[in-house]
Amino acid sequence: MNLLICERCGERADHPQVEPEAVIRCAHCGHRWPFLRLPLFCVTGPSGTGKSTVQRLLAGELAERFVVLEQDVLWVAGLRDDRAEHRPFRSTWLRMAAMIHQSRRPVVLCGTVVPPEFEPLPERALFERIDYLCLTCDPDVLAERLRNRPAWREWDGPRIAEMLDYAAWIDATAATMDPPMTLLDTTGVPAEQTARAVRDWLDERAKTTPA
Template sequence: MNLLICAACGVRNDEPVVVPDAPVLACPHCGHRQPFLRLPLLCVTGPSGTGKSTVAALLLERLRDRCVVLEQDLLWVDGLRDPADDYRAFRGTWLRLAAMVHQSGRPAVLCGTVMPPEFERLPERVLFDRIHYLALVSEPEVLAARLRARPAWREWNEERIAETVDFNEWVRGGAATMDPPVALLDTTTAPPEHTADAVAEWVAKTLG
């Protein structure tokens, strides 16, 4: 089910229209109204090196009875690596995919680096009740050491490491003032299993 294609006239609407206060898509071409499941999307975000990929694997067992866990790098392919408009094609594709997953009745947990300014402005944002963000962060010295220890094929040089450390500090300093606010989880000393437990607890609390 492609939520951007009208079930009645078949026209593709790249800027979906949702009826106010109702989970119903309204086709601007023919007026057809299509009910859909408008669930919350949960994003486990943060800089590289804070443990997102490791946690994503551990969340599968912890959340498989209630959510669908997705790793953002899955779609980091040549056709979507266009930096135009802050990787608009990549981010929009993820929102459309997550919205389609939601039609099965289970919310998605998306693990990958994304912040509110990158998702909240997109036309596909209306397909979700709300997007919740939890950022994994770390002390800068520990984060830099983790990135330096990565295998050579991942091409982490000192300039790239410094940029990531700066991003980590930006997230830590500005999370509370973003719209919506971003919750923080420090992974500096926590074993991956403990971090996964804390993320699973955040998911359960967020979903109520």
């Protein structure tokens, strides 16, 4: 179900018109219809902190309760718009997650994102809330992980330094973002243990998800 297309007149909106009590209003014909407004769960963090590994470990285990997705699958040329801070990429993910939610399973989105990149978007209104669990790592360990990645990922010295600066910024500001991000340190932690911690976080957060 594409929430931007009116179920009555078939016209498409540029942005969702969301009213209280999870109702969408068509800007063309005025038709109003209810939708399922679930929370979105973001497992985020700098590159190299273990997001993709967690996604692979949890996708099957949580399949009956969540839809676990890797954000980078949509990191394609048509959605990479530096001028708009990759807004098309992030808006597309929010629209897709909201559509999946109509099947009554919340989405766990694994990929680098922070609240200032999702919260101001018009599509944010399609979600009850967005919860953020941010994986972190010791800078030296993080740099080593990035250096050991395959050559096609192009993690050279300047790019690694940029990611380390980004990681330091997240560590310093996560608690004061709106909403704040929960930090989870993956330094020296086996991947399976990190996946269990993410699962426990999801279990706790999902307790308030509408049935």
